[in-house]
Amino acid sequence: MEELHIILFGIWFGLFLIKKFKMKRGILDGILLFFTVAAFLVFEVFQLSEFPYFNIEYLLYGGLLYSILMFNVKEVFSRSHIDSKYKQLKKSYDDLEHSYDMLRKRFVNTIELFPDGIAFRTNEGIFGTDDYIKLLDFEKNEFTFDAFMARMHREDINAYENTLKKTSNKNPYYKTSYRYKIHDKFVWIEEIGRRIIVDRTKTYISIIRGLDVKMYPKTDIDVLNTMQTDKEFLDHLQSLNRMKTPYTLIFIELANIPKVNEKYGRDIGDLMMGEFLKKLKFNFVKDAQSLYRLSGIRFALILKDQRKYEVLERALSHGGDLMNFDMRYGGVNQSIFPYFGIHHVSMFSQPVNDLVQRAHKALNIALEDHTQENYFVIR
Numbered sequence: 001m002e003e004l005h006i007i008l009f010g011i012w013f014g015l016f017l018i019k020k021f022k023m024k025r026g027i028l029d030g031i032l033l034f035f036t037v038a039a040f041l042v043f044e045v046f047q048l049s050e051f052p053y054f055n056i057e058y059l060l061y062g063g064l065l066y067s068i069l070m071f072n073v074k075e076v077f078s079r080s081h082i083d084s085k086y087k088q089l090k091k092s093y094d095d096l097e098h099s100y101d102m103l104r105k106r107f108v109n110t111i112e113l114f115p116d117g118i119a120f121r122t123n124e125g126i127f128g129t130d131d132y133i134k135l136l137d138f139e140k141n142e143f144t145f146d147a148f149m150a151r152m153h154r155e156d157i158n159a160y161e162n163t164l165k166k167t168s169n170k171n172p173y174y175k176t177s178y179r180y181k182i183h184d185k186f187v188w189i190e191e192i193g194r195r196i197i198v199d200r201t202k203t204y205i206s207i208i209r210g211l212d213v214k215m216y217p218k219t220d221i222d223v224l225n226t227m228q229t230d231k232e233f234l235d236h237l238q239s240l241n242r243m244k245t246p247y248t249l250i251f252i253e254l255a256n257i258p259k260v261n262e263k264y265g266r267d268i269g270d271l272m273m274g275e276f277l278k279k280l281k282f283n284f285v286k287d288a289q290s291l292y293r294l295s296g297i298r299f300a301l302i303l304k305d306q307r308k309y310e311v312l313e314r315a316l317s318h319g320g321d322l323m324n325f326d327m328r329y330g331g332v333n334q335s336i337f338p339y340f341g342i343h344h345v346s347m348f349s350q351p352v353n354d355l356v357q358r359a360h361k362a363l364n365i366a367l368e369d370h371t372q373e374n375y376f377v378i379r
Contacts, residue, residue, distance in 0.1 A: 116207045118205070119208070121204040126142070135189075151182075152180055156178035156332075158331065164195070177190045189211065190208065192208075194206075228291075236302065245304060247345050248342060249301075249343045250301040250303065250359070251294070251340070254273055254338055255337050255367065284303060290304075316373075342359070342378070343379075
């Protein structure tokens with residue numbers, strides 16, 4: 001047992017030196033106390049049946065262990081030790097508070113960079129940024145969900161609520177649009193959001209923007225605002241004729257857009273045209289000199305790649321989402337009816353205006369009531 005005592009004492013003494021020189025507290029204090037108690041409990045002095053009452057070495061050794069025990073208890077529970085723990089805890093708290101404050105400032109400053117309105121919705125209500133409440137004409141940044149829904153067009157409420165219900169943990173994102181009453185007038189709003197779970201509670205973070213081009217120029221229909229017009233179109237045709245490059249000239253008219261404008265407003269009509277043209281560009285346009293706006297609802301497409309035309313021809317012959325282009329905004333479900341006039345150009349001696357007139361003629365034939373197809377080809 002003496003060897004065990006020496007080992008325990010040696011371990012304790014080593015830890016004691018580390019504690020003093022390295023100024024480590026907490027864990028080392030606990031380890032020191034553990035080894036002290038362990039040495040004290042296993043010491044033979046407590047085995048009374050074998051206790052040598054007058055053995056001075058055992059008395060001194062027991063006294064030493066008792067002193068060590070008292071020293072460590074005093075160290076662990078001393079005022080200075082508690083103060084040290086308090087200072088460490090306070091420093092950790094201050095560091096955490098500083099980190100939180102930095103994150104909050106960065107988050108707020110990042111939000112201010114967004115040109116759109118941002119909102120955070122919980123069961124308690126909605127908190128919107130300044131741009132959000134300005135866009136929806138609210139006076140305060142916080143308001144109830146009922147107050148938000150009260151000004152939504154009644155035909156769009158079900159579609160909006162169903163969109164939110166469809167979100168899940170696997171698919172938390174959503175995109176929707178609705179009519180919202182602002183200054184006694186309904187305007188179209190687009191909302192993109194994400195559902196998150198915080199403390200088992202559904203929370204939604206959303207970004208909104210207006211779809212009225214006049215009020216909110218930055219919309220998804222930038223394709224309309226940036227399109228080249230008839231002057232650039234004629235200049236490009238002249239260039240192709242000079243280079244004797246074969247191409248297919250396609251005139252397109254979105255015939256029912258005037259009725260959409262009349263029924264739902266021009267902002268929705270422009271939005272639908274923009275969506276259709278984006279899809280057209282994605283499938284067929286390879287460069288900036290391919291798609292032009294000739295008038296309000298009439299456009300020109302130039303295809304120099306024969307393979308692209310073959311794809312378009314199959315779509316025209318068999319139908320598809322390009323020919324049956326459906327769009328949904330809030331409670332509005334609307335189709336676009338495009339008509340195509342097609343002219344293949346392989347002879348370059350004719351004036352450009354004559355080629356344009358042929359494409360116009362093909363489109364007008366496609367638009368006639370007795371035409372079964374929504375396209376016509378002039379070779």
